Amino acid sequence: MSGSRADEDLRIGGIALKNGLALVTERHWAAAIRQTDGTISVASGQKVRLPGGGGETRTSSRARSGGGSGRTRPSGAAAGIPLLRGLGRFGESLLVLALVKSRLPKAELPLEGGRVAAALAGSMAATSAVRAVTSKSPVAEEVGTALAAFLPAVLSLRNTPISGYHGAEHKVIGGREAAVRAAGRAGQDPVEAEAIVVGDSAAATKEHDRCGSNLVGPYLLATIATNLIARGRSGRKTPMASAAAGAASLGIALETLRWATQHADSIVARLLLLPGRTIQKRLTTTEPTAEQLEVGERALSELLRLERAAG
Numbered sequence: 001m002s003g004s005r006a007d008e009d010l011r012i013g014g015i016a017l018k019n020g021l022a023l024v025t026e027r028h029w030a031a032a033i034r035q036t037d038g039t040i041s042v043a044s045g046q047k048v049r050l051p052g053g054g055g056e057t058r059t060s061s062r063a064r065s066g067g068g069s070g071r072t073r074p075s076g077a078a079a080g081i082p083l084l085r086g087l088g089r090f091g092e093s094l095l096v097l098a099l100v101k102s103r104l105p106k107a108e109l110p111l112e113g114g115r116v117a118a119a120l121a122g123s124m125a126a127t128s129a130v131r132a133v134t135s136k137s138p139v140a141e142e143v144g145t146a147l148a149a150f151l152p153a154v155l156s157l158r159n160t161p162i163s164g165y166h167g168a169e170h171k172v173i174g175g176r177e178a179a180v181r182a183a184g185r186a187g188q189d190p191v192e193a194e195a196i197v198v199g200d201s202a203a204a205t206k207e208h209d210r211c212g213s214n215l216v217g218p219y220l221l222a223t224i225a226t227n228l229i230a231r232g233r234s235g236r237k238t239p240m241a242s243a244a245a246g247a248a249s250l251g252i253a254l255e256t257l258r259w260a261t262q263h264a265d266s267i268v269a270r271l272l273l274l275p276g277r278t279i280q281k282r283l284t285t286t287e288p289t290a291e292q293l294e295v296g297e298r299a300l301s302e303l304l305r306l307e308r309a310a311g
Helices: 084-103 114-133 138-155 161-185 212-231 239-262 267-284 290-310
Strands: 013-016 020-024 028-034 040-046 056-059 072-075
Touching: 013 084, 013 161, 020 084, 020 161, 020 290, 028 084, 028 290, 040 084, 040 290, 084 239, 114 138, 138 212, 138 267, 161 267, 161 290, 212 239, 212 267, 239 267
Parallel strands: none
Antiparallel strands: 013 020, 020 028, 028 040, 056 072
8 A cells, every 4th residue: 555645634524415325625526326236336526615715734644754755735624714624625525426427327316316306395385484474673584584494305315325435424424434443543654544545434423523413503693693793773685685695605605614623622622523522422423334334445545546646
């Protein structure tokens, strides 16, 4: 495994599909799905980068330990323009899904299917009902509509294949991270440690602090605040103000989540992450089957292969 770029700083994210999993790093994506005949199909490629994410210089573990030339690479995860970097990375995730679908036509994306349509209809009906009941209280209306729009979508994921692949996503990422840490404690160069190719996925937990579910608390708070501001003195939101509030709330929530994950031991961070952690544990993430975990490990192996090949 000599020459591998898989190192301590390699940050991996994921998107659970209904029949598989997509994983991403700064530069690449890889996806694996379980076909109806039981076989696994894999696709991968370079990730499209959008403006606004920025980039910081990050040095590989080989360079830090005194070996190699000390090459650096950009990292939009920890640099860039506040608010815009989060929106840029969200847009990049949507582009990854488009690439996955084009390369793996049988991939079932998270928003496909009748259950999602039912959830959207439920959200619209609940939102209308809340507005009718709370029309005289702007605060109550914004709180109620935020919850009404969110709850049906979350409940639609409960006990579905996507929740199992969500668990597989966390396990393969967490397993690799644990293997990297173990290599570091043992004094091994993580770049050379073969164990980090997959890691002990089965032993890892099905929850992860970088999960998108942890965006729930910050996003609800940001949505309520930005929509109240968008009302202005008139108490009414124009379509343009609503659109601006939606973009701002997502950007603020992503920045807040970034801060919370960096200060996870603080009381404020724990409170911000509590709703998402609870949702992960109770609703959106289940223990994956052995078959789902196998799919996740195939996606991880392919992603790390691309990273190693990139040098």
